[in-house]
Amino acid sequence: MPPDSQNPTLAVESLVTHFPIRNSFGIRTGWLRALDGVTLDVAPGEVLGVVGESGCGKSTFGKTLCGIHRASGGRIVFQGEDATHAGSAQAKRLRRKLQYCYQDPSASLDPNWTIGRSLAEPLVIHTRLSAAERMARVHAALEDVGLAREHLSLYPHEISGGQQRRVGLARILMLQPSLVVLDEPTAGLDLSVQARVLRLLMDLRERHALSYIFISHDLSVVRLICRRVAVMYLGRVVEIGPAEAVFGAPSHPYTAALLSALPVVGGERISERFRLEGEPPSPGRLPGGCRFRQRCPRAGPACAQQEPELTPGGEGHAVACHFPLAS
Ligand SMILES: Nc1ncnc2c1ncn2[C@@H]1O[C@H](COP(=O)(O)OP(=O)(O)OP(=O)(O)O)[C@@H](O)[C@H]1O
Ligand SMILES: [Mg+2]
Known part of the structure; x- marks a missing residue:
């Protein structure tokens, strides 16, 4: 589905999350700028890679x-309504439709609860469904993710990693996001x-009209399933655009460096020149100016003076760099 910029499912504006840095006495000595001004949209039905x-x-x-x-700042607009302030009743209602599937699947499952109890719990908290209605939803979600009902009485440590992912997915489907x-x-x-989980994700997206934000280290998986990707x-987002543009002709030296680490079957690597050196x-x-400049082979004096803004090029491709690579 093409990005629907007129009517996005999610519009994020200058989103900021800073965590306090404390010394050994618990006194705040600074801020860790984990998220420092992210602006992007997700269209209905889209899979956006991050x-x-x-x-x-x-x-x-x-x-x-x-x-x-x-x-800590910025705005989250979900289906046209403001979902920024986590405590507000509106944000709570909206956030049932906006679900996070944990990086570590066991993090969302209580080790002392059966799978059945973990699956039913969001419905107990967020809905007024009867026990029979809850059980019907649990069974439907279990079927959706290809697990047998026998799994309901097992504990997280009694199922495999792949099955834990499926349970994690079933759990977020409970609230119909x-x-x-x-x-x-x-x-x-x-x-x-991996291949089975990816197929399942694509199936669930079709069946439940879901949009995904797909976070991954694995660029080959992102390239396979995402129409658009944010780097x-x-x-900060330093480059965003259609996957074929970002992967085929990256504009940001950092994207080129990430891609040069990607194994290539046939064809050429983007550029060996952009091998990533050192740690961020x-x-x-953070340094002043461009935060990538100390690792960037193209950095010039301008990069120390001013942080580059994400600047749109053609066809939804935008880059935050004073000296982008020519496509
Ligand atoms: N709850 C927290 N309190 C303080 N700092 C945090 C917290 N969560 C994350 N951070 C810090 O924020 C930065 C970003 O962390 P985050 O987990 O978002 O990275 P990531 O891109 O998901 O990494 P990975 O690929 O390893 O999962 C890191 O420096 C991390 O130490
Ligand atoms: Mg992470």
């Missing part, structure tokens, strides 16, 4: 959208299980 190195703020972005972290943030949904799974670096600076102590 990629970037470990620690760049992908999970913080997803968790802030879903109200797990409180936004419109947009799901999938945080590393295939991490830690072997290739055949994050230290709490701490989000608690």
Whole structure:
């Protein structure tokens, strides 16, 4: 489905999440800028990929959208209504439709509860359904994700990693969401299980008219299933656009560097010149100007002076760089 910029499911404007940095006496000494001004849209039915190195703020972005972290600034507009302030009744109602699927599937499952109890719990909290109605929903969700009813009486440690992912998905389906943030949904799974989980995700998207924000380290998976992709670096989106443009002709040197680490079957790598060196600076102590400049082979004096803004090019492709690569 093409991005529907007139009527997005989700519109995020300058979203900021800062965490306090405290010394050993518990006194705040600064702020860790985990998410530092993210603006993007998700269209109905879209699968938007979010990629970037470990620690760049992908999970913080997803968790802030879903109200797990409180936004320090900016706006989250979901289906045309403001969902920014996690405590408000409106945000609570909207956020049932906006669900986060944990990076670690066991994190959303209580080890002392059976799978059946974990699945029914969101309905107990958020709905007034009777026990029989809840059980009917649990059975339907279980069937949706391809698990047998026998799993209901098992505990999380008694099922496999792939099955835990399926239970995690069933749990978020309980509240009939419109947009799901999938945080590393295939991490830690072997290739055949990964393929089955991805097929299941695409099936569920069709059947339940879902949009996804698909967070992943795995660029080859993102390339396979996302129409559009956002590349994050230290709490900001540095490049966003159609997957074929971002992967085929990246504009940001950081995207090119990420891609040069990707194994290539046939064809050429984007550029060996952009091999990523060193570690990113701490989000608690960001450099002035462009936050990628200390690792960037193209950095010039302008990059130390001013942080580049995300600037639209053609066809929905935007880049935040003073010296973007020519396509
Ligand atoms: N609850 C928290 N309190 C304080 N700092 C946090 C918290 N959650 C995340 N951070 C910090 O915010 C930054 C971004 O973390 P985040 O988990 O969003 O990264 P990520 O891109 O999801 O990484 P990964 O790919 O490893 O999952 C990191 O520096 C992390 O240490
Ligand atoms: Mg993460």
